[in-house]
Amino acid sequence: MWTLGLSYAVSTFARCLPISIIPTIALGRLGDPGLVSALYMGTSCLSLAAGIALPRLLPRIGLAGTLIACALLGISCWLTFLIPGLVSLFAGLTLYVLMVLFFENASNMAVLGLIPRRDHKAYESRRVMLAAPSYMLGPVIGTAMQDHGLVALVFASMAACTCLAPVLVAISAGTTERLARMRHPSHKGFxxxxxxxxxxxxxxxxxxxxxxxxxxxxxxxxxxxxxxxxxxxxxxxxxxxxxxxxxxxxxxxxxxxxxxxxxxxxxxxxxxxxxxxxxxxxxxxxxxxxxxxxxxxxxxxxxxxxxxxxxxxxxxxxxxxxxxxxxxxxxxxxxxxxxxxxxxxxxxxxxxxxxxxxxxxxxxxxxxxxxxxxxxxx
The missing domain is CATH 1.20.1250.20 (MFS general substrate transporter like domains)
Structure with a gap:
């Protein structure tokens, strides 16, 4: 239970590290706060659409595939934000939003597959407690690194966390074979x-x-x-x-x-x-x-x-x-x-x-x- 909660804390840290510097990067490239707001609104709408579309994908790839996708999205987001330009800005933010979305889905799928139903409440309170330092320290550390010109290191650290979190889920599952078996059959209906x-x-x-x-x-x-x-x-x-x-x-x-x-x-x-x-x-x-x-x-x-x-x-x-x-x-x-x-x-x-x-x-x-x-x- 604690290892699975720690995996959520690590994924939360990955999300929070760049959360305060992405808007400043966007403002630097777009030059207008209104355009930054429009950019975020667009990616939020895209994430809404992805949330409706994912039920057709996730049953096919299962928990293991979802965790691999989290890591790949984190690495892709890191590399994309290093490329200057507006196209890479939109692509990087989209990858970031999808990374967060995939991690949230993977976290809940892991809980339902690995934690007995009677223990859900106890697990959730511990998960929130473990994630609290990530919420509190992630933005501070990210902005401090940005002030020292280490923006690339912020995204590299984020990518490293997106690779570590799935490993912790695998450790919690006990065996990689158990993760591979956690594939959910597709059901008819929207x-x-x-x-x-x-x-x-x-x-x-x-x-x-x-x-x-x-x-x-x-x-x-x-x-x-x-x-x-x-x-x-x-x-x-x-x-x-x-x-x-x-x-x-x-x-x-x-x-x-x-x-x-x-x-x-x-x-x-x-x-x-x-x-x-x-x-x-x-x-x-x-x-x-x-x-x-x-x-x-x-x-x-x-x-x-x-x-x-x-x-x-x-x-x-x-x-x-x-x-x-x-x-x-x-x-x-x-x-x-x-x-x-x-x-x-x-x-x-x-x-x-x-x-x-x-x-x-x-x-x-x-x-x-x-x-x-x-x-x-x-």
């Missing part, structure tokens, strides 16, 4: 239609979108709010770092989850998270300190949500259906970038920036209603 037919899968996807929306609100709109209020960006950075650091406490929620049950625990966590986000939005006009306190309280509830992580979808998917259903589920990250971004753009036409937090908070409270579709037991 995967998206089958996914939408399951109430529990729909609920898991919507809950994941809500969690991703909260992250977007924290990482994107908190610094923007600080700038609009004339507050030092360092304060926003401290808030973001402290909120991310709460992931280390994910296993501490296990006892409360067992006591309340998965359904009530998640409903309570989403509701409290949303309410504190709303309060943060209203307090922003009075004091950034009060806003930060409310956002940190909201982040505590998010750490409770993270302790459950992918348990709702893992409980709803059979191992033999993982290669078809998991890719559809993993589109939540891209959906949370595409759809809410449009809603936020419209909202900002009529309201101030602080109401992004109010709207997101109300959305999370509404999303808590879907927790009634989850299993009762953790």
């Amino acid at each position: 995967a998206l239609r089958n996914f939408l037919a399951s109430a529990r899968l729909r609920a898991a996807w919507i809950l994941a979108i809500g969690r991703a929306m909260w992250c977007q609100m924290l990482f994107v709109y908190t610094p923007l709010l600080a700038v609009s209020l004339g507050v030092d960006l360092v304060q926003a950075g401290i808030l973001i770092s402290l909120s991310s650091g709460l992931l280390l406490g994910a296993p501490l929620w296990e006892g409360l989850t067992r006591k309340l049950g998965l359904r009530r625990f998640m409903a309570l966590a989403y509701t409290i998270c949303g309410l504190f986000a709303c309060v943060a939005g209203f307090l922003a006009q009075h004091s950034f300190g009060l806003f930060a306190a409310a956002m940190f309280a909201s982040a505590v509830s998010v750490s409770a949500i993270d302790s459950v992580a992918n348990t709702p979808v893992l409980r709803a998917v059979r191992a033999r259906d993982a290669a078809r259903m998991i890719p559809v589920y993993n589109t939540f990250r891209e959906a949370a970038q595409v759809f809410p971004a449009g809603a936020y753009a419209v909202l900002l036409i009529f309201f101030d920036l602080q109401y992004i937090f109010v709207a997101t908070g109300l959305g999370l409270v509404g999303i808590a209603w879907f927790c009634r579709l989850l299993p009762r037991r953790a």
Whole structure:
């Protein structure tokens, strides 16, 4: 269990190392922040399409093939970003997005194939805890290396991690033959239609979108709010770092989850998270300190949500259906970038920036209603 969790931490580190320097590379080549946003929007739409298409591919190549694809995508991304020009920029970002998508699918397929269903909750909380240092240190290390002119080394390190993570999965499986046998047969029917037919899968996807929306609100709109209020960006950075650091406490929620049950625990966590986000939005006009306190309280509830992580979808998917259903589920990250971004753009036409937090908070409270579709037991 721990080795498999470590493989996820390594793949997360591979994702986070270049995550803060890719936008600066794009800005340097495109010269316009608006074009950078359009580039990211385009790759998010491409990733959404890939998430719908992967159910036809992954059952054929199985977990072993998916892991090999992760490594190849990481190496290709490294080499592509070293080539100057706009074409290589789009190709490199596309390869990066596909690498992240393949790793997410491989991670969930490995859990369903290697971890007993009764242990999913315990594994997920430990996985999140192991990945926390990657989320916290990856962007810092990447930007520090960029400041020293070591951009090529950033991508080389990313590629090395994408090769190490599959090795750790193989070690967790025990034998490479076991990995090779984890090939899922193709089933008839369109995967998206089958996914939408399951109430529990729909609920898991919507809950994941809500969690991703909260992250977007924290990482994107908190610094923007600080700038609009004339507050030092360092304060926003401290808030973001402290909120991310709460992931280390994910296993501490296990006892409360067992006591309340998965359904009530998640409903309570989403509701409290949303309410504190709303309060943060209203307090922003009075004091950034009060806003930060409310956002940190909201982040505590998010750490409770993270302790459950992918348990709702893992409980709803059979191992033999993982290669078809998991890719559809993993589109939540891209959906949370595409759809809410449009809603936020419209909202900002009529309201101030602080109401992004109010709207997101109300959305999370509404999303808590879907927790009634989850299993009762953790």
